[in-house]
Amino acid sequence: MTTESRRGARRSRATTLTDVARLAGVSVATASKALNGRDQVKAETRVRVVEAAERLSFSPNALARGLLQGRSGTVGLITSDLDGRFSIPVLMGAEDAFGTGSVSVFLCDARGDAIRERHHVNALLSQRVDGLIVVGYQTDPRPSLGPDLPVPVVYAYAPSESPDDVSITADNVEAGAMAVEHLLSCGRRRIAHISGDPTYTAAQDRSRGALRALDDAGLSMVGDQTYFGAWTEAWGRAAARLVHRQHPDLDAIFCGSDQIARGVLDTLGELGRDVPRDVSVIGFDNWEAIATGARPALTSIDMNLETIGERAAKRLFRAIDGDAPSGVESVSCRLVTRESTLTLD
Amino acid sequence: MTTESRRGARRSRATTLTDVARLAGVSVATASKALNGRDQVKAETRVRVVEAAERLSFSPNALARGLLQGRSGTVGLITSDLDGRFSIPVLMGAEDAFGTGSVSVFLCDARGDAIRERHHVNALLSQRVDGLIVVGYQTDPRPSLGPDLPVPVVYAYAPSESPDDVSITADNVEAGAMAVEHLLSCGRRRIAHISGDPTYTAAQDRSRGALRALDDAGLSMVGDQTYFGAWTEAWGRAAARLVHRQHPDLDAIFCGSDQIARGVLDTLGELGRDVPRDVSVIGFDNWEAIATGARPALTSIDMNLETIGERAAKRLFRAIDGDAPSGVESVSCRLVTRESTLTLD
DNA sequence: CTGAAAGCGCTTACAG
DNA sequence: CTGAAAGCGCTTACAG
Numbered sequence: 001m002t003t004e005s006r007r008g009a010r011r012s013r014a015t016t017l018t019d020v021a022r023l024a025g026v027s028v029a030t031a032s033k034a035l036n037g038r039d040q041v042k043a044e045t046r047v048r049v050v051e052a053a054e055r056l057s058f059s060p061n062a063l064a065r066g067l068l069q070g071r072s073g074t075v076g077l078i079t080s081d082l083d084g085r086f087s088i089p090v091l092m093g094a095e096d097a098f099g100t101g102s103v104s105v106f107l108c109d110a111r112g113d114a115i116r117e118r119h120h121v122n123a124l125l126s127q128r129v130d131g132l133i134v135v136g137y138q139t140d141p142r143p144s145l146g147p148d149l150p151v152p153v154v155y156a157y158a159p160s161e162s163p164d165d166v167s168i169t170a171d172n173v174e175a176g177a178m179a180v181e182h183l184l185s186c187g188r189r190r191i192a193h194i195s196g197d198p199t200y201t202a203a204q205d206r207s208r209g210a211l212r213a214l215d216d217a218g219l220s221m222v223g224d225q226t227y228f229g230a231w232t233e234a235w236g237r238a239a240a241r242l243v244h245r246q247h248p249d250l251d252a253i254f255c256g257s258d259q260i261a262r263g264v265l266d267t268l269g270e271l272g273r274d275v276p277r278d279v280s281v282i283g284f285d286n287w288e289a290i291a292t293g294a295r296p297a298l299t300s301i302d303m304n305l306e307t308i309g310e311r312a313a314k315r316l317f318r319a320i321d322g323d324a325p326s327g328v329e330s331v332s333c334r335l336v337t338r339e340s341t342l343t344l345d
Numbered sequence: 346m347t348t349e350s351r352r353g354a355r356r357s358r359a360t361t362l363t364d365v366a367r368l369a370g371v372s373v374a375t376a377s378k379a380l381n382g383r384d385q386v387k388a389e390t391r392v393r394v395v396e397a398a399e400r401l402s403f404s405p406n407a408l409a410r411g412l413l414q415g416r417s418g419t420v421g422l423i424t425s426d427l428d429g430r431f432s433i434p435v436l437m438g439a440e441d442a443f444g445t446g447s448v449s450v451f452l453c454d455a456r457g458d459a460i461r462e463r464h465h466v467n468a469l470l471s472q473r474v475d476g477l478i479v480v481g482y483q484t485d486p487r488p489s490l491g492p493d494l495p496v497p498v499v500y501a502y503a504p505s506e507s508p509d510d511v512s513i514t515a516d517n518v519e520a521g522a523m524a525v526e527h528l529l530s531c532g533r534r535r536i537a538h539i540s541g542d543p544t545y546t547a548a549q550d551r552s553r554g555a556l557r558a559l560d561d562a563g564l565s566m567v568g569d570q571t572y573f574g575a576w577t578e579a580w581g582r583a584a585a586r587l588v589h590r591q592h593p594d595l596d597a598i599f600c601g602s603d604q605i606a607r608g609v610l611d612t613l614g615e616l617g618r619d620v621p622r623d624v625s626v627i628g629f630d631n632w633e634a635i636a637t638g639a640r641p642a643l644t645s646i647d648m649n650l651e652t653i654g655e656r657a658a659k660r661l662f663r664a665i666d667g668d669a670p671s672g673v674e675s676v677s678c679r680l681v682t683r684e685s686t687l688t689l690d
Numbered sequence: 691c692t693g694a695a696a697g698c699g700c701t702t703a704c705a706g
Numbered sequence: 707c708t709g710a711a712a713g714c715g716c717t718t719a720c721a722g
Contacts, residue, residue, distance in 0.1 A: 014473075014495055016714095016715055016716085017715065017716060017717095018715080018716095026692075026693085027692070027693045027694075028693090028715085028716075028717090029692075029693055029694075029695095029717080029718085030691085030692055030693065032716065032717060032718090033691095033692090033717090033718095036717085038717095040691060040692080041691070041692085042691055042692085045691080045692085059467065059470045059471050060471055060715085060716080061412070061471070061473060061714090061715050061716065062471045062472045062473065063408045063409075063411045063412045063417060063472070063473050063714090063715080063716090064408075064412055064698085064714075064715035064716040064717090065715080065716060065717075066408045066698090066716095067406070067408045067409050067412060067697095067698045067699065067700090067714095067715085067716080068697080068698045068715085068716055068717055068718085069698085069716090069717075070698080072408060073472075074451075074472070077452075082433055082436065082437050082440075083433055083434065083437065088427055088428055088433065089428065091427065091452075092427055092428065092454060095427075095452075095453070095454055102468075104451050104453075104468055104469065104472050105451060105452055105453070106419075106449050106450060106451055106452070107422075107436075107440075107450055107451070107452035108440070108449075108450070109437060109440055122404065123447075123449055124449065125404045126404050126405055126406070126407045127407045127408070127418075127419070127449050128359075128406060128407065128408050150359055232638065233638035233639075233640075234638070237640075259634065259638060262638065263638075266640070289604065289635070290634070290635075293577065293578035293579070293604060293607065293608075294578075295578075295582075295611070361698095361699055361700085362699065362700065362701095363699080363700095371708075371709085372708070372709045372710075373699085373700075373701090373709090374701080374702085374708075374709055374710080374711095375707085375708055375709065377700070377701060377702090378701090378702095378707095378708090381701085383701095383702095385707060385708080386707070386708085387707055387708090390707080390708085405699085405700080406698090406699050406700065408698090408699080408700090409698075409699035409700040409701090409714085410699080410700055410701075411700095411714090412698095412699085412700080412713095412714045412715065412716090413699085413700055413701050413702085413713080413714045414700090414701075414714085415714080691722105692721100692722085693720105693721090693722085694720095694721085694722100695718105695719100695720090695721100696717105696718090696719090696720100697716100697717095697718095698715105698716090698717095699714105700713100700714090701712105701713095701714090702711105702712090702713095703711100703712090704709105704710095704711090704712100705708100705709090705710085705711100706707105706708085706709085706710100
């Protein structure tokens with residue numbers, strides 16, 4: 001560590017509206033109106049005030065304004081797994097919807113700990129946030145923060161257990177059907193489904209959707225079951241070997257995650273089966289680095305997490321304005337086609 | 346979307362210190378002192394006030410306090426690539442250091458856009474943050490926000506171009522040496538280095554460190570160069586094929602990223618070379634999902650990004666308290682050993 | 691069109 | 707040990 005200088009804390013007092021008013025030769029009341037676009041101000045006066053504000057690099061004190069107006073212009077975002085891949089896109093979508101600069105977002109990571117979550121909620125309430133978004137890392141319903149909070153709350157990705165809350169989540173049932181329908185449209189008929197931890201609602205939902213789509217086509221799953229296991233490459237490798245041994249005639253595998261799909265691709269390669277000629281493979285999550293790095297690149301389902309974040313932010317806005325229809329809203333997933341399911345005819 | 350109820354915005358006014366004081370039968374001044382642990386309060390009175398506060402679920406208004414004290418108890422964190430993998434750990438480390446509840450963190454994603462960054466800085470200054478942390482997604486020095494900000498700034502991962510600023514970054518030179526030294530300690534002597542985009546300072550630094558370590562051991566790089574390319578699996582596959590053709594006697598490959606390493610593993614497998622028996626492979630980034638999913642699991646270098654975040658937060662605290670030694674501080678990386686470099690003798 | 695005054699919720703000298 | 711008063715920086719009726 002180099003220590004080139006040691007600056008003290010002698011930072012000058014920030015300029016206030018009073019400074020601006022003085023420089024412009026008006027009262028603070030008039031200065032306030034001028035800067036906030038109120039219309040009872042002579043044009044010429046407004047110009048003088050605006051110029052003064054610029055000269056002094058005036059930055060209005062949001063704390064004072066918030067105190068007075070009862071709105072802070074801030075929102076709290078509580079996540080439970082920042083390092084996971086699911087919260088971030090939701091968070092980005094929300095940030096987008098809030099708009100640069102108009103609303104500032106507090107971020108807290110509760111690390112899946114209820115106590116820590118409580119602490120964060122209290123801190124945010126103390127900061128007088130105008131609302132909260134709670135982001136989960138899986139679609140299993142989570143406990144509600146309760147009906148007694150002084151600000152509106154929207155649950156994103158992981159819906160709240162309470163029907164009185166507002167939740168936005170992904171439609172994994174539809175997504176499962178979407179994956180299977182894509183494989184069917186590629187001419188596949190002997191479709192297996194290898195997925196992750198069966199205790200995840202998401203895993204069950206995708207499986208149900210897949211089953212429904214197969215049913216609608218008069219088909220059933222290869223092996224008459226979903227091969228549940230873990231959300232890992234290792235499970236993908238092992239499961240593919242197992243399924244292939246029992247059903248060497250399969251012509252497609254729907255994988256519950258892109259990581260599982262990577263493992264499946266490895267095994268199929270070792271078994272000498274060409275993807276996509278012999279077997280089509282579709283993943284889930286559309287995790288760019290994983291899906292595009294695969295050989296062949298993986299077709300996948302994208303949960304549109306940014307959209308979930310955006311919707312959550314918009315619903316929160318509405319709720320802050322007093323319009324809060326409760327219930328769960330699902331966002332549709334989308335198919336992202338790559339080489340692993342290319343039809344070659 | 347179900348619409349089960351439509352709650353209005355009729356949220357009751359938050360309880361204030363005045364309410365608490367009234368219930369406790371004291372003045373607001375005394376209530377304030379009691380709750381803030383000032384010692385000029387009779388024990389019995391304090392108890393009454395605390396009980397009243399609890400009964401009313403009193404949450405002190407941080408805006409009012411901040412306005413008065415000139416400190417908001419908030420900090421701004423500006424990142425340029427939330428979706429990237431580098432900002433998040435830094436951010437988590439910082440959050441940890443700030444401590445749950447005592448400081449609230451505003452998060453902004455500038456998306457690598459200077460204009461947007463300016464907007465965010467202004468918004469944060471308006472919110473009267475006590476300080477800023479700017480997180481980059483690569484170690485190339487970035488433009489300073491300038492010396493004229495009213496609050497201290499710490500740059501994390503991407504250092505500031507200005508030596509007058511405070512920056513915390515990763516020591517990639519040392520890391521390069523560390524990787525090579527590990528391979529040497531595994532008994533390897535014919536070491537190649539395949540890396541990513543050569544315009545990244547990180548790529549150059551790692552290469553320099555590797556070269557130094559080889560030099561110190563009286564060795565040189567296989568092919569007498571670093572094979573620069575892209576940070577992708579595809580490049581790892583291609584480069585491994587190339588290097589192996591020219592130098593089939595190589596016994597280790599130091600990869601500039603875990604993704605590159607995955608590609609290298611694939612190619613070595615296809616060429617019938619056993620890892621780690623014939624060739625040791627080491628990656629970089631310690632990207633869990635990628636490194637542990639590989640077969641064999643990848644030894645890798647972890648940049649300790651959480652530590653960078655922690656240090657940044659601590660330095661920011663010191664700077665807020667007026668103690669701001671400027672310059673760049675580097676954080677050491679660490680080796681995470683897995684199977685891809687296991688010594689088998 | 692402009693400004694004096696009140697007040698948002700809190701803390702901190704200052705008297706008592 | 708307790709409380710009345712001033713004030714942080716702003717906005718908003720209300721007079722003029």
